[in-house]
Amino acid sequence: MSQTTKPKLVVIGNGMAAMKTVEELLESDPHRYDITVFGAEPYGNYNRILLSNVLTGETNIDDIMLHDKAWYKRHNITLHCGDHKKVVHIDRKNKHVTSQDNTQATFDTLLIATGSNPFIAPIKGNDLDGVIAFRDITDVETMINYSQNKQHAVVLGGGLLGLEAANGLTQKGMQVTVIHKSGSILNRQLDTHAAQLLQTELEKRGVVFLVSTQVEEIQGENGHVTQLALDNQHTIPCDLFIMAIGVKPNIGLAKEAGLASNRGIIVNDTLQTYDPSIYAVGECIEHRGDTFGLVAPLFDQAKVCANHLAHHGVGAYRTLPQATKLKITGIFVFSAGQFNGTPNSESLTFEDTNTGAYKKCVVENNTLIGVVLYGDTQDGLWYQQLIENKISINAIRPLLAFGKAYCQPLLDEINNSTQPHQQNDLATEIPA
Amino acid sequence: MSLATAATHTPVLATDKKINTTCAYCGVGCGITAHVNEKTRTVDVKGDMHHPANFGKLCSKGSALGETLDLSSRLLAPEVNGKQTDWETALDTVAERFSSIIKEHGPNAVAIYGSGQLLTEDYYVANKLMKGFIGTANIDTNSRLCMASAVVGHKRAFGADTVPNNYDDLHHANLLVIVGSNTAWCHPIIFGRIRAAKEADPQLKIVVIDPRKTNTCDIADLHLPLAIGSDVKLFNGLLHHLHTQDALDHDYINTHTNGIDDALVAAQNDANSIADVAKYCALSEQDVTTFYDWFTRTPKAMTLFSMGVKQSTSGVDKVNSIINCHLATGRVGKQGAGPFSLTGQPNAMGGREVGGLANQLAAHMDFNEGDLDRVARFWQTDNLAQKPGLPAVSLFDEIDKGNVKALWVMATNPVVSLPNADKVKAAIEKCDFVVVSDCVNKGDTLDLAHVKLPAQGWSEKDGMVTNSERRVSRQRRLLPPAGEAKPDWWIMTQVAHKLGFEKSFNYGCSADIFKEHAALSAFENTPTQKRRDFNIGALAHLTDAQYDAFMPTQWPIPHIADTLEENIAYANTHSTHFFTQGGFFTPNQKANFIALTTKKPQNAPSANYPLILNTGRLRDQWHTMTRTALSSRLNQHKSEPFVEVHPNDAKKYNLQAHELATLTTQWGSMVCRVDITTTQQESNIFVPMHWTNQYANKGRMGALVNPAVDALSGQPECKHTPVNITPFAQAVRGFILSREPLDLTCEYIVKISQDTYYRYEVASSSTPKHLKNWLAHKSGANLNPPTQELNDPQAGIYRAANITNNTVNYIVCLANEFTAPKLPDRPYLSSVIAHTQSTELDQKVLQPLLTGIAPIGVEDTGKTVCACFNVGEKTILNTIKKHSLSDYKQVGKHCQAGTNCGSCVPEIKILLAQ
């Protein structure tokens, strides 16, 4: 293959956003760039989302690999991966990057996708052994190792990640306590009623919850955590302490290179940074004030970014309402939109204690603006579509809680008879 | 006689036996062949192929008799002051209280209020006890409400309460005039015979005279929607017309009647021209002329009349205005020609024969010197009542005033059915001592009783009944009595014994009583003396076996030969018609014309009460529903009390279809659903008579009706009460389906019994913040927590259900609006809760239950149209569509609907037209 005639694309970060972008690019314009990827983790690209399932044992690391090293080879991508390949410097002037082990690569175009770092709470003792986060394969391996000979695990944070960790560790046989600052778990994703249902279900599975509680100090012996002092004056035993209280965009490198950043690296609608030759996608960016923590928007970003990298020059990125999913077997939760309501909103609920299903629809001006589903989340995407398309739910209101099968025929009927031109809006399904 | 051995003389029962008996619901008196399984206490009911009333057909009520034998709502043991006790104690209490009240206040301080549902033997004992031995004629029955005007009208004209014709005449007539009778619903089998006659002879003309366009009009050639209460004018006009057309039968008039001249003059003065008549009756001249012409030129003309004629302050006059026309044309008691009164109740005729009304003495004898003497001698009593007692409406007035202090109610529900029912209720509440014999354990009247006595029900009783055409039939025992239940005659006999009349009430079984009754009918009334029309002397010497095997026979059955067979054979050939050749029971044996002038109904509409309230019966309910309400098939038909309103009135009074309305009269008020229909005349509204407090807390029509009565018959004017109607603003409305009965407290509740569950329709006018809280408040601790709940407070929707082990225990649907989709379809949800086998329901049905919509693959048949075969509206519509049907008979072929009694045929035709 003739070399050096092609422009060079260098990618920092070998995670989900980065590789999705590369993949999209290869699809639309496979031969445009010479591509080099740097990754601080010693693997190909894997599906980070499924780390939770690796922890429970439902799947293994091999199965969550999205792109193994052979894939890079096949596509003529140079991959530098491992701790020492972590990029430590970007020279914008001379257009090259340098890794820890001094590997250098020059670029015509640079893509930054460094993701985010777990937020480590500034609590005394957070540097003790046995205090970890839940972000990568190493963390999962650590947890699995502990579970084989230690008893007490404590998860700080009752969010999605924390609950998945708690569930996995419980299944691995540990006694798990979740400490949550607010009074109701998953408070960013669920209303209090659904949260209560979820908590009850997890308690049945053995997880202990301490809500409205904070950790004052992590105490240890011989440099290893042994117990936690709580703000309620109690202490609880702890062999493994997992912080799952959020992430911070990983922007150190970009900042050092003088790229405009705020909470994240600031990008425009084409995912371009203030430096026209540098793009950024994923959890490390800030777009119109938003930062990100779920993959769906990252994949949208990847599509738009790849399009511009390929010089097709169409497409602008917009953040759409996000739906929540919790990956715990047998538990289905879904939420989208403003499920806690607004001052002018109304809400309707459905609950079936036999099946454990709970649904809440929040309505404002006859359109759905938010939804919480617990137990039966089958129609989650359909509700999300109703929210996004701002469809009037007047005619289907009594049936709204019963989902697509009951409502969509009515909507189609109304749509066919009154507004044939809008048909497409309703007919489109959100891709899975 | 000791209590234990009393009434042991009952027929032996067998399991899985075929027994012929008589329907318990209406005066048509259809024969029934019952297949009885005593072990399972089930009765499979079929029409008796050989009974001359129905020849094997039954209507939906009759067909459902087997479904109303459930023991769960039966009164099974006597109760005194709310406490269960034994018969001895209960009967002692009754006897002691009655005798002490009689001792202190005289015999006129006690009364019996009975019913056309009692058997002849029960009636006889009640009448004999009161008039013969206690010495008061204060015994009246609910027949007063349906029959009294016919009795008096017959007696004025014929000198006796005689129905001159029979059902078979329907098949020989060329003109049938049906007046004030929704025969299609009230006497379905008669209607079926008329329909058959019409189909056999398309020349047969049918005229329906009724303010409402009822289902009977379905087969009418001419419908005259006359103004309520204007019947006398119409028939006076007819008499005058017959006269001017020279259509009088002078031979018959001259030889067999009195008073023609006065009657003709009065008719001319009252109804001089067709134009006058048409105007007064609010009819078109054309229609009146057509009717008069048809009647004039059709010798074989019958006039069938019922409540619309009789329940009026001029009820007796109306009856006589009809009879006048028949006498004037000699059309009385001839094959295919005559006036014919249709009785409402199964044994109203039997009651009349016994003399069970306050103004009759006994066995078609009256309070005159000769009869008083005769009866006193026959009964061997010196305490015979000497003058008529209090007829129903006055009776309850006197109770109210405290003059009557002890009341014994049998087999009827006056708190519901009498006019001015709230006052009746208050009167009974005040009464010192109230005894109620009934077969059910809850009832608006029963609830007020000091002593409750369990009476045997239809399937347990044994005796005789007489239908509208004078046909005496056996009602036979099918099942052993429920609990401690006893025959009504036995209960009264025991009280008679305790009052010291043991010798005169020494009956071992119902046959003993019937034979005495037969003997009295023939007492000093030999075929040659012929003092009285009612004579069944041939039955005075029946053996028990003959009594048991008695075949339906029309009276008179005089004793003219030695053997029963010969006497019956004689009756079968001679008793079909009365008066064909005159022979009336007046002093000169001639019939009386009555000179009549039309009277306005007593209470005229006013500014405050601008409309006229008309009342009546529905096809599928019997009287006050204590029995029929138990059958779910019957309840599908029209399940809530409703008021029929003309569209113009609906507009005028701001009424919406299916919403509720409050009806107010000077006497009371009621809440019911609005049914807007052009079958109803403007300025008139119609309300059914069936709902009671047990089933509808605000649905008692009786509370509305004015207490005006016919001066001659005492029959109340139920068809004409000035009334006001206003919308009932519903802040909450909805329904609850529940397997268990609920104790609900709210403004509007209707309870509808189904096989395996109850349906409650509820409404309230006050606005609750949350429907959910409202429900909790209204049902108290009554409902278990729901397992499913849909709550949309701002939209005004609340639905909940309790499902345990796949069994639906209850479903609640409430809304702040009546319109779908806020309240789901009742029939579908009903069909789900009706499943008793939990395996029949899967999650596919249960999870989306509160949508109220059938998941795909689950059938929704719609509201029941054909009650007999339980065929729903949607099924019929689908059948029609699928097979492109155009005729109701084809519909029947494909889905059975309309093939039994056929009373749903009009509704099927409407569906065909859609």
Ligand SMILES: Cc1cc2nc3c(=O)[nH]c(=O)nc-3n(C[C@H](O)[C@H](O)[C@H](O)COP(=O)(O)OP(=O)(O)OC[C@H]3O[C@@H](n4cnc5c(N)ncnc54)[C@H](O)[C@@H]3O)c2cc1C
């Ligand atoms: C356990 C777990 C479960 C999750 N479950 C879900 C879920 O169910 N649904 C959902 O939508 N989201 C979920 N997420 C979040 C989702 O995984 C992230 O949003 C997504 O992975 C972010 O993608 P990214 O490419 O921006 O960052 P990452 O996937 O974190 O990729 C960034 C990569 O860059 C590397 N890197 C960083 N700095 C450098 C550098 N200087 N040089 C070289 N390499 C560098 C990092 O090592 C990392 O491999 C989950 C996350 C975790 C941890």
Ligand code: SF4
């Ligand atoms: S018509 Fe009357 S008697 Fe005959 S079955 Fe019906 S209710 Fe019974």
Ligand code: SF4
């Ligand atoms: S058909 Fe329908 S309701 Fe009835 S008896 Fe007959 S048919 Fe009845």
